[in-house]
Amino acid sequence: MDIGTIMNTMRDPAGVPAVPQLFQVLAVGTWVFHIAFVHLTLGAAGLAIYAFYKREAGPYWEQMSIAMTKVAKVGVSLLIVLGVAPLLFTQVIYDPQWYTSNVLSAGWAIGFIFTLIAGYCLWFAFYWGNHEGAKRYIGVYAVLSLALFILDGLIMHALAYQAILPDRWMEWYAPGGVVDTSGSKLHAIEWPRYLFIMSLSAPAVGLYLIAYADYFATRSDKTPEYRAFARLLGRTIAVPGLAVSALLASWWQLDHPAATGLSEQPLGWLLPGFLLVLAGLTAAGYQRLHGYAFLGIGLGVLALLAFWREVVRITYLTPFGYIASDYKVHADWPSLVLFFSTLAGVGGLVGGYYLALLYRAGRVQGTYTAEPPIARLGTAAVAVLVVWIGVFFVYGVAIWIRNALLA
């Protein structure tokens, strides 16, 4: 049996409920936010540990360690929820690849969950202990936790990478013709790709520190000296970090099989190129440019990475005859409207309200009193939920009655 035909047969017989390209765009777009928080979290965790062991070396390291511990704590929560969206959208159009890859390494896919829980609990243990004058041994929790997160990244990578190597599946599942249903192996790792993606954690936290210094400009408890320290530290991490990432990106570029022609594609070389430009910009402009600008540019680089990953996937799968965009479509408009209206209404108003409160409250010392626009946003947030739930029930009861009683 030919693996291309097999993959096309493995597609879900129900088809997809909207044009496949829409899911493709959503998968790529939402992954940008997932990976951004992966980078910020891993970078902040690494820095929290480094600063923790350097507490005696200078006045700000302890404060920095505590701050980064909190960033990583919140970061893990966000990287998880933000991972759900690409997980969902990817498997709509790449279900044969994603599921097969998961089944073939099922033990690891399940292990991923438990190691993530263990890693997160360890991070919390570190967070509770990491106060002024904390005991040295708690650093071990943090190191173990980070190690587990790095392992989880490796599992994610292997699952993503195995998915685009369909001609190897059978040899992994039944080496020498003997079936292995244990799912106990990670079958393929592309080190340049994994190391490159993970390496972006260093520049991510570096650029974040520059923005951090700007964010707290209005808070007198964060002294100008501490902020200057954070800014310089940010630069010190970001510039060499970006250079190393650029090198690793080039390695990945050269690692693609010749038949794919990916190594010659200019688009792929844009990544190391941009990273170098950003390194230069950071070195020269970290004092003058606003920190938020660096974050914006960093997000742009990640968008390019997300796009390029999709190009890589398409390039690997096309020769087998698997084209995501020719998935059978059975349009389902009501549920599509449900998603987009929820995204705009609930995501916008309720999410917007929370973020506005967090952002504003973080910048004042003492109690923050919502200005009228924010207070109205709060009322709108409650209102939109009441309306949403109301519509959900009225609409639902009507359909239920039609199907359960009248049909």
Add this chain to the structure above:
Amino acid sequence: MDMLGMYPTFYVPYIGTAWVMGIIGVIHVVASHTSVGAAFLFALLETKAYRDNQPQLMTFIKRYGVFLLVFSYIIGSITGPGIWYAITVASPRGVGGLIHNFVWVWAAEWVYFTVEVIGVYALVYLIGKIDPLSHLKLTWSFALASWATMLLIVGILSFMMWPGSESWYMTGSTNDAFYNLNFFAHLGVRTGSMLVMAAVVGFMVAAGMKDRELKHGVIRMLAPVGLVGGLFSVMMFFYYLQTLPENARVMLKAHLLPSYAAGMMAVVAVASLYLIAAWARPQIVRLWIAVPVFTFIAVVGVWPEERMRESMRKPYVAGQYIYGNQVIARDVPGKEIVAEVETIAEKGLLKLHPFVPDRLRTVTDENRYEVGELLAKIACSNCHSLDPGAPLRSIPDKFRRSTDEDLIAAFLRGPLKHGAIPYMPRIDLPEPEIGAIAHYIATVNAAAQAGTESDTPVADIAPASGPSKE
């Protein structure tokens, strides 16, 4: 049809993938229901704090909130995708079917989920840092948003049981799948029980509080909410039973109620007594009672509930159109989905399944045991363990450890082929495949018998086959 869109198989010895899913599922249900329920308790308490100017209530909310952050948000938010990973590797086509019917619903749930995660941090850390009215709005919106995640997921879960009418099969519309016959009943059960769990966890949190007056006040407010929730949940449960399909009722009567009914009644009794006692005498609330009560609810209440739902769905994993063993059971014209059972009967799994090594596609004397094992994993292991003595409906045990190949084959040729057992898929296989499975089961049983006599490992008795043994 010359090929089926089947996936490789993942087999977990002894407990099967079903228990892996069950374990992650129970942890998730406990964590997530508690957090949704707690969100409503917060909203009620905070409304009182705001109206009656009792800011001290906020100390309790903060304590509970921090507890939730760790307990529910770490564990709940990881086990959520965790269930997904677990069903993915256990039933790839099952999860695929759900995803392709409900992707937008799940995506909408994801919006809520993201909002909720940001919300829980905001709720906890902004207590005392922003003006009380803004915080009250935050808490109410958080409670409603949390409940919305439940509203959305329950439609999908209850579709897994069945759509309840022919509409969805004809239209293929997500509306008809989502608002299925048992949706509202199921939602009621969960909504009520989440308040019970949240109240009991609230006692755990309150137990450690120093301020006695505050502690007792809080307990007196939580207890009635938990009781009303529990009562509602029980009522909805009886209604829920009325909305189940025939196969589920057979399963329920024959297998489930006999083993679970007593435990469930005990959970209702213990939870109600505890809540009533705490209401009357808040001073009895201690950590060493609250924790065991909660554990009791989780282990004797939620675990059977999750296992029952999984069992009652049988033989299907989703919408009464995908069997547990990943075979499409019936046509769904609304989605142009075509049943596969007849094709398998005609051509056999060995020919149609893309992930069968070529050397096993034809049954021979040399490979019969190995083929039988592979077929058993493909066709049976989603619901049955293949290991003797295993807790997940062990196949060797179901055949009473018989070593009689003809007897086993007669079952495969009879009830199984004709779909005569309401909670099992119709598995109609060609004769050589029946023979291979029967041979495999008989050999495993022979090994188990010999093992109890002399500790001989299965491999020594099973006929050697396959290149690995050459």
